Amino acid sequence: MNIVASQSEQYPEDSREATATVKVMLHPDIRIFTMDFNMNKTMEQMKQYFAARLKLPPNVLQLMLLGRIIENSVTLWNLGVKPHETIQLDMFSLDEEQFPIISSKLLNEYYMPDVITVRVQTDSDTFQDLLVSIKRPSFKKPFLGGFRHKETGMEYHHAGSQTIPKKCPEKGYIEYCRSTQTVVERKKLLQTRSAASTQMTKIGVYMSNITDKLIEPKGYVTADEYHARRLQAVIVIQTYFRRWHAINVVKELKEQLRLRLEWEAEEERRLQREKAERLMKEYNRRMVPRTKDDFELLYHALELWRLEELERIDNTLSGAERKAALCALLEKEAQLIASIGRHKLNADEVNQQKAIMSFLEKCAEPKRWKAFDGKITEMDTQFTLRARELLEIYRSISMQDLPTDERLDVLLTLKHTVKEHECKLTHEIIELIDREADLMMRGVKECNLEGLRKRICTLFLQYIKTPFFNPEVARLLKVPPDPIKLYHNIYFCLGCKRYLPSTDFAISGSSHSIGRCHLCCKLDNQACKREAFLKYKRMLRSLRQSEVNYMDGAKIAFVLQLQDLQYMVENFWNSQSAISAWGDLYDLVMVRWDKHVEWSPWNTILLRNDEAESHLKLKNLEKAYETVFIHRVKHKHLLARNYFSQFPELGEALHKADKLACSNDLLVTKPITPGPSKSTHKEG
Template sequence: MSERGEDEEQEVKADEEDNTETNPQAGGGTAEQPPEDDREPGSDGEEARADSPSSDALETVEDAETQADLPDDAKQFREPQRKEDVENSTATVKVVLVPEGHVMTVAFTIGLRIQELKRHLASELRVPAEVLQISLDGKVVEEQQSLMELGVRPHSSTRMEMSSTDPTTHPLRPLRPPEHDNMPDVITVRVQTDEGVFQEVVVEIERPPQQKPFLGGYRHRLTEVEYHHAAAQTLPRKRPDRGVSIFSCSTQTVELKSRAQQCPVDAFTQMTSCYISCMNDKLVTPGNYITAEEYHDKRLRAVIRLQSFARGWLARQAVDRLKRERERRLAWLDMQERRRREEKEEQLRDRRQRWMNPQRREDFNLLYQALEKWRCEEEQQIKSSLRGAERKAALCSLLEQETQLITAIGRHHIAVQHNNYDKAITNLLDKSAAAHRWLGADGRLIEMDSQHTIRARELQDLYNSINLTPVSQEQRLHTLMTLKHTVKEHKCQLTQDIVDLIDREVDLVTRGIKAAKLEGLRKRISTLFLQYIKTPMFNPKMAKLLKVPQNPSQLKNNMLLCQGCQRYLHSTYFSPSASTHLNSRCRDCTGLDNIARSRNDNSCYKNILRRLRADELRLNEEAKIPFLLQVEDVRYLVKVVWSSCSALNASSDLYNLVFVRWERKRDWSPWNCILLSKEETSAHLEEEDVYKAYEAPFICRIEHKHMLARRHFRQISVMAEYLDYQPDAALDNQFVSKPITMTTGKHATDTTPSSTH
C-alpha cells in the first residue's frame, strides 16, 4: 500500500508539472499572478484561458488522448459507470457577469436544474434569485432545464452569461475583488483507482480567510512557482493505537509539600583550609536604644507636622477662594453701580432731549412742569425780597415772561403737530395696506394678501405718487390721468370734485403755468384724495382703522358726554382709570386743564409702572394687579402713600425709585410693596423673612402705609376682589372708608366715595 501511494503521488506531481508548463497558474495549491499588462482587468489567468477560442478544443483533444491511453479493461469498467451515474457527474460552469465581465467558475452536477444554479449564484452574489437571468449562446435558458439537457457532458466545461433584470437596485458584483482572485476555483485531477485504472476527479478549491503558512517546499527556477510539501497540504498521519496510555496528567504534575525543621541542639562547624577575605566587611556599632514612648512621641510630632502643613494648605485655599469671591462680588457691585449710573445718565440725556426737542404730549407736559417750577421759584423770590409797587412791577414782568414762554411752546407745538400729521397719515396708510399675518404650526410667519389689502396698497402708491413734488410734466400728467380713472369708478360728489380739480390742473399745466402757482391746487387734490381713501365704501380696509364708526346706527354705542367741552365723543377719546370706569373729561380737555392749572408730568410714574410690570411678569406670568393699575394710581401711591421718597434712606429722586415686593414669596400688590431706590432693591430682595431683618418701628410704619393703600383701593370694584381681608381689630376698623382727597399743588381731586361695609 505504501508503494502504491508513492506511485500515486509521483503521478499527481507529474500531472501538476505538465499543468504548470501549459498554465503557470495551476501550480500545486499555489498560484503565480501574471503580469499586469498580460492580464485582463476583472479576470484571472484561468478565466482568460477559458475565454480563448481554443480552450474547448484543447480539452476535447485531452479527453480523446486520455480515452486512447486507457486499457480496454478500464474502458469496460468506466462505461457502465457513466451510464448509471451520468446525472450525478459534475461539470465546470463558467458564468460571465454582464456587463462587468467578471467570471465565476462553479463545479455543478449536470443533472440539477438551472434554478438550483441560480440559487447557488444568488447566495454567492447576495442578490435575490428572481432578478438573475442566465443565457447560453445568446439565448435565455429556462429554469426547469438541466445542464445535461443543454448538452453539457460530464467532466467538461461550459460558458454561460448571467445578467440582472434590475441592474439599478441589484447590480451583479463579485464579493471578492478580482486582484485577490489569482487561483482557479475548479481543477481536474487524474486519480488511479485501481491497478492500471485512472479516473478524472473535479476538485473545487476553497479559499481560506487567511494566508496559509509556508512549512517547507521548493521553488521552480524557471517559473518561480513555489511548491509545498505534502505535510503542509494533507492531514498528519494518525498513529496506531497500541493500547497503552502514553500521555497522562499524573506524569506531568508534581506534588509539593512544605515542612519546617529545627535542629534540637545549636551547633557549629569549623572549616579548615578555607580563606575568606575581610576587604568588604563593615564595622557595625550599636546605636542609642529607642523606647516605645520615644518612638510614639516621634510619630506624633511627625503627624502634627503633616497636619500643620495640610491645614495650612487648606487655609490658603480657603483664603484664595474668599479672595476670588470678594473680587467677584466687588466686580458685580461695580458693574451694577456702572449700570445704574449709565441708566441714570441715559434718563437725564433723554429728559434733556425731550426738553430741547419735544415731540409727544408727555414732552410738552415736561416743558410746562419746568415752566411752572420756574414761575413758582421766581414768584417766591419776588414776594420775599420786594415790597409795594416794586413787587407789583416784578410780578407783571414775570407774567409777561411766562406769557412769552407759553407762546413759544405753543408755536413749537403747532410745528410738531404739522410734522406729526404727515407721519400719522403714513402710518394709517401702512396699516391699511399691511397683509394679514399669523404664526403657522411650524412657527413660521405666514402673510396673506386679500382683495381689500391689494386695493389699499394701490391707493397708497397712488397717494404717494401725487405728493411727489420734484417730477416732470409728463410724469405729473400720467399720475393725474391714473388718479382720474381710479376715482371715476365711483360716482359721488367727492369723486366729481376730484375730477374737476384734476381737469383744472391739466388745463393750467398745458398752458405753461409754473408749478409754484399750482401748489394750492395740488394740496386740495391731495386732501380730497386722502378723504377718498379714508372712506370705507371706496377702501374697505379703512373700516377697522377709523375711530368713529361710519354706520349711524353704531354712533349711539359707547358715546359719552365730555364735561369739559360738552361734546358727545366715542369712549376711545377718554382715558381709562382703575378708580373709575372713564374720566368725565376727554383727553384734550384733561391735557388743556393740566397745561392751564396743575402742569404735572407723569412720565416718571409711567416709568415706575413699566418697570413694575416687567419685574412681576418675570417672577409670575399670571400677575394681574400691576396690569390693572394706571398711571394715576401709581402717582397716588408714590405721592400720597409713600410721600415720594424711599422708605429706607428717604431719597426723593423719582427717576431712581422703584416698587418691589415687601414679602418676597407673595405677589405684588399695593398692600404688599415697598418704595425703594434702585441701590436698595437687591439687598431687600435677598431677605427671606423681613420681620426678622427689620426693626419693629420700621415694620409698623410699613404696615401703616399698607393699610392706607387698602383703604384707597377698596373703593375700586376691580381691585376689591384681590384684597386679603383681615380682622377688624387688626385693621383698626379700616373697613369703614371715606372719600379720599388727593392734593396736587393748589388743586385737589376728589375720588368717588365708597359705600360703608
C-alpha cells in the same frame, strides 16, 4: 474774640486716648448732633468730619463756643474739657446763600450714635438720665476653618468657635481594665524549617571581616516619643501644605476681587452713561418737543422756573418794585407759553403726517394669526390689497421735488384709480388733477403749486377713509358707519360740554362717576398744576409688564390707573425706596411684596431696580428682613387697604383676598370699610 490754643499747655499721657462727648448745634435749623471725639481732636479735623457728611467745603464752616470763634488748631483739651465730659458747640456757615447747612443730610442717614442717653430708675419716683458711650469692636473674630456633617448638615468651626464635645453616658461598669488589654504568655519550643549555622574565626580558620557591620545599641524609643516625632513630621507637612493652599486661595481671592472691581467700575460707568443719555434725551425733548409727554415736561419746567422767580421776588423786593417785578414775570411767562404754543403747532403738523401714514399702514397690513406650532401666518385679502395700493399712491403724491415726468405719471395713476367710482368727491379730485397737469405743462413754479397739491392730498385722503371705496378702513375709523353704534359707551364731558366715547375719559379706580375728558384734564394741568406724569407712566408700564410675565391672571395692576399709582407713591411710600430711601423716580419700580400672591396696593413695595431683582429672589421674607422693617411695610399695606377698600373694583378684590386667606386658616386683620362717600371725584 477768638480762642487760640496755648503751645505750652500739655495733657497727661494717660489721657491721650480719652474721649469727650461733643454736642454740635447746627444753625439755622437748631438741630443738635452728638458724637464722641478724641481729646486731642482739633477743630479743623472736626470741620472736615462734618463737611464730608454735609457735602460742604470745610473752609465755609465755623465753630463757636459761647459766642467766641474757635481757631482750627484748638483741641478739646485746650478748651478745658476733661475726659468723658460733655461740651456744646455752635456751627455756622460763612456763606449761607451758596453753602447752607442742611441738617436733614445728617439725620436722613441712619447710624448708631457714639453716645446714647439711658434713663435709670433710682427710686420709686425718681429717674436719672445717664450718658452711655458705645464702644465698637476694633477686630473681627477670625474664621479658622471647619467642616460640615453630611447627614445632619451641622457646621463645626475650628479653635475660634469650637463646639463642646458630647459626653458619653456612664454604663455602670469598667470597660478599660488589665484583663482585657493583656495576653497570657506561653512557653513552647519550636523547630525551624531550615537549619542555620554561623562560622567564627578560630585556630586554623580565617574569616574576613570586610563586610561586617558594627551595630551599636541606641536608646529605647517610647510610644510617646514615637508619636511626638510623628506629630512633628505631620505639622511640618501641614505647614507646607497650608502655605501652598493659602497661596492658591489668595490668588483666587485677588482674581475675584479684580473681577469684582472691574464689574463695579463697568456698572458705575454704565449707570453714569445711562443717566447722561437720559438727561440728554430730556434736554432734546425740551428743545425739540414732539409728543404730549414732551410738552408736559416743558410746562413742568416752566412752572418750576415761575415758582423760583416768584420766591426770589418775594424774598428780595417789596412794595412797588415787587409789583413791577411780578408784572415782568407775568409778561415773561406769557412769552414762554406763546413760544411753547408755536412749538406745539410745528409738532402737530409733523405728527399729523406721521399719524396719517401710520393709519394707512395699519389698513394695509395683512391678516395675521398664530398657529398651533407658534408660527405666525399672514394672509392678504382683496381689501388689504386695495388698501396697500391706495397707500402707495398716497405716498407717491405726497413726495416732494419729483421730476415733472414722474409727477405726471403719479397724477395719471391717481386719476385712473378714482375714476372707478362716480361721485362728487371723485369729480373734484379729477378736476384738481387736470388743473395741476395743465399748470405744470405751462411751466408754473412748484412753490405756486403747493396749495393745489395739498388740496389733492386732502381730498384723496378723504377718498381713502371712505369705507365704500376702501372697505378695510371701516374697522379703524373712530366714527362707525352705523349711527346706532354711537349710542353705546358715549358720555358727557363736564368740562368741554361734549359727548365723547369712553376711551376719551381718564377713569381711575377711585372714581365714582365720569368726570372730564383727556383734553380738559390736559388743559387744566397746563393752566394750573403743570405736573409731569412721565415718571409715573414709566413705573405703571413696568408694573404691568412684570405682571404679564407672571402669567397667573393678575388683574388689579390693569384696573389701577395713573392717578391711583401717583397717590400711592407720594402718600404711602413718600416717593422713595423702602430700603435705601432713594428718591429718583426714574430708578424706582413697584414689585410684589409676596411674589406668590397677585400684585395689589396691599401687596407691593417700592424699590430700586437692583433692589427689586434681589427682593424677588428671596424665599423667606421673615428671615431676610428685620422685624421693624416688615412692620413698617405692613403698616403701608394697611393704609392702602383702608384707602382702596372704599372703591368698588378694588374693594371687591380685597374681599376676595380676605376670604381666600380665611379659607386657608390664616389670621388676617381686616380694616373697617367705610360707607360710600357722598362726594364724587370729578377728575379721573
